[in-house]
Amino acid sequence: MAxxxxxxxxxxxxxxxxxxVTLYRSHLKQYLGISLIATLWVFLVFVSLIVLAIVAGIAFGVARAGESSGGAVIAVLISLxxxxxWVVLALYCIGKGLLNTALISRLAFSELADQPETMQAVRGQLNRKGSWRFLLTWFLAGLILFAINLGLSFAAAIPVLAVSAVAGEDSPVTVLVNLILQLVVVAVYYWFWARWFISEVPLAVESDxxxxxxxxxxxxxxxxxxxxxxxxLVVASIITLPLFILPFLPFIFTLIANAAMFADSSPASVAALVASVIGSLVIGILLFFPLNVFILPFWQAIKAVIYYDLRVRKEGLGMKLRGHGSQQ
Amino acid sequence: MRFLNRISQSTPESVELEFTLAGIGNRILAWVIDYHVLIVLYGLFWLLWILFATGLLKYLETLEGDYSSVYLWLLAIGILISFVIESGYFLVFEVVWRGQTVGKRVARIRVIQDDGRPVRLAQAALRSLLRPIDNFCFIGAFFILFGKREKRIGDWAAGTIVIQEERGDRATTLQISDPAKQLATKLPELADLNQLLPDDYAVIREYLQRRGKMSRKARNEKSMELARQLRALIALETIPPDTTSDHFLEAVYLAYQQQAGNGE
Structure with a gap:
């Protein structure tokens, strides 16, 4: 075809x-379907943890009722x-979740590159590649960023300590130096974070x-x-901001409603306070999962467009003369 | 790009004009930048206002009479002036810069009237006055996101749309090497340059403009690929020895330009 x-x-x-945004809207059903699957995989980690806690609780309860020391050892062993x-299951589930997450980016990219693919074909390809690869990429990128964060914090602590030794711990100079260095650390960290923001997309798009x-x-x-x-990321965050605030509303309302209880230190009211805060957090997490189904495809589309744009800039993707299809 | 909304409008002279709408991303980008500028302006204003107010209150203390309600008045006037600064910022910029503010300039977007004419005082004022409503709970953003013509409430009231600035040719002068210049003089005899269409020329120019920012490996591959395709297009039988693909592309670019220049 010319x-x-x-x-x-x-x-x-x-x-x-x-x-x-346009990509997301034009493929709403497909992306939401994949996003639901990805979110359910991660939700499974959460649910299985609750099941684990219940089973362990029952095991300990039975052991205590038997009142033999052997029963307690068995209960500990069962829990371990x-x-x-659970750890193995969790890693498997997260891997599957990440694969489905990356699948959205891959489909969005092929749409951008004007070479649409079917979901079944791409899912098969990614499954052959293995969800462990997505898990490994996620883990490596996280590890590198963690190390960078640690290194930066250490590097920033040295001058602060030096200044506080000279000027005194409470001097305004020390406070100012600390503040500036904290800001620099955050800025440098985000710079690195941006560099690895799209790391799962090349894994999903490039076969080798x-x-x-x-x-x-x-x-x-x-x-x-x-x-x-x-x-x-700043512009995209502003779009998703209203949705992200939603799951935290019950938590915020609980804090406001129970503000009076903070002053009261009787054990009963502390227990009630803790229970209501934990309850609202659980509700928040439960609300977060359905919301994540809607937010996830947007961010994956963002990653796909960033990756596409970087390849346009760095590799001249899509730059072609008449009569030749673009080669991937 | 086809993932951005386009819109065609007819002018009062019934000329069809096509615009690319600004898009939610650029609208938010401009918004973020403009409000950062405004935060700086607010900071400066309140600093001066507090200095002025403390000076005034100190002076009033030396006078007789009850001036205890003055600070409330100063606060009220300060808030009023802040509102004027915010509305005035958008109003003045959109009128003086013909539909652009600092943020819109960075995002390369512009406000125009529905019929394609530049915005005037009336439109800029309406947009500016309705801005607080659009900002409240992201109402304006929802209107832009779900409306076909990406209009926030202020745009509906003022009869305006926000479009992308058509980017003119960047005034970058392309680096053409000496071997390419020599080759360009011989090319019209060696190959059939009439086979080249303006679109092909645009692609070559695009490559020459952007190659400096491409990664080395990808650049070599793209250069070879384009040179191979181009050679087939203009039916060049043999590339002169010691010609790199980049030299060849530069030469074709130059030769096409000269040929087009002669033709006029």
Whole structure:
């Protein structure tokens, strides 16, 4: 099929978000379906933890009723085995959740690149690749960022300690230096975070990219674009802000409603307070899951557009002359 | 890009004009930037106002009479002036910069009237006065998100739309190497440059403009790919020895330009 010459223009931060919104709206049903599956996998981790707690509680209850020391040992063993089983199950579920999450980005990308694919075909491809690869990429990116955060905090602590030794702990100079360094740490951390923001997308899109390669691909592609990516994230966050506040409303209302109880320190009211706060948090988490179904596809579409735009900029994706399809 | 909403409008002279709408992303981007500018303006104003108010109150203390309600008046006037600053900021910029504010300029978007004419005082004032309603609980954002023409309440009232600035040719001068310049003089005899369409030329120019920011490996591959395709298009039988693909693309770019120049 003869195609006309053309090239895709680089997008500014605002257009990245607008394109993601358009993609999400035009594929609403499909993306929501995948997002529901991804969220249910992660929800399973939460539910299985509750089941584990109940089973362990029953085991200990039975052991206590028997009043033999052997029963307690068995109860501990049962709990440990169950916990180990839960960890394996949790990793499996998170892997599956991440695979489905990345699937949305892959479908969005193929739409952007004008080479739409069917969900079944892509899901099969990603399953063959293995959900453990998505888990590994997620884990590696998290680990690297954790290490960077730790390193930055240490690096910032040294000058603060030095200044406080000279100027005194409570001097305004120490407070000011501390404040400035904290801000610098946050800024530098977010810069790194932006560099690995899309790391699962190359894994989902590029057939010969593995877990560690995906991390380095994300780093390469985002060279010189970290600030623009952060700007995209700011704009996108503002769109999702109203939805994110929703699950925390019960928690906030409980705190306000029970504000008087904070002053009262009798054990009964403390217990009531703790119970209502925990209850509202559980409600918040339960509300978060259905909301996540709606928010997730938007962020995955954002990741897809960022990845697409980076490839347009760095690799001239979509730049082609007449009569030739673009090669991936 | 086809993922951005386009709209066609007819002007009072019944000329059809096509615009790309600004999009929710650029609207929010401009909003974020404008309100950061406003925060700085507020900060400056309140600093000056507090200095002025403390000075005034100190002076009044030296006079006789009861001035205890003055500070409330000062606070009220301060809040009123803040509102004027916010409305005035958008009003003045949109009128003076023909539908742009600082944020809109960065986001490369512009407010125009529904029929394509630039906004005037009346439209800018309506948009600016209805802004607090649009800001309340993200109402304006929902209107932009779900409306076909991306109008917030202020836009409906004023009869305006917000569009993307068509980007003109960037005034970057392309680096053309000497071997390419020499090759460009020979090309019209060696190949059939008439086969080139303006679209092909645009792609080559796009590559030459953006190659500096591409990664080295991808750039080499893209350069080779385009050169191969181009060679087939213009039926060039043999590429002169020692010509890199980048030189070849530069030469075709230059030769096409010169040919088009001669034709006029």
């Amino acid at each position: 195609q006309s010459s053309g090239s895709s223009q680089p997008l500014n931060a605002g257009n990245v978000v607008s394109a993601a 085995v169950l916990f180990a089983g 990219t593995g877990s560690t390669e995906a991390i380095s691909r994300s780093w390469e592609l985002s060279t010189g674009s970290a600030l623009r990516i952060l700007l995209v």
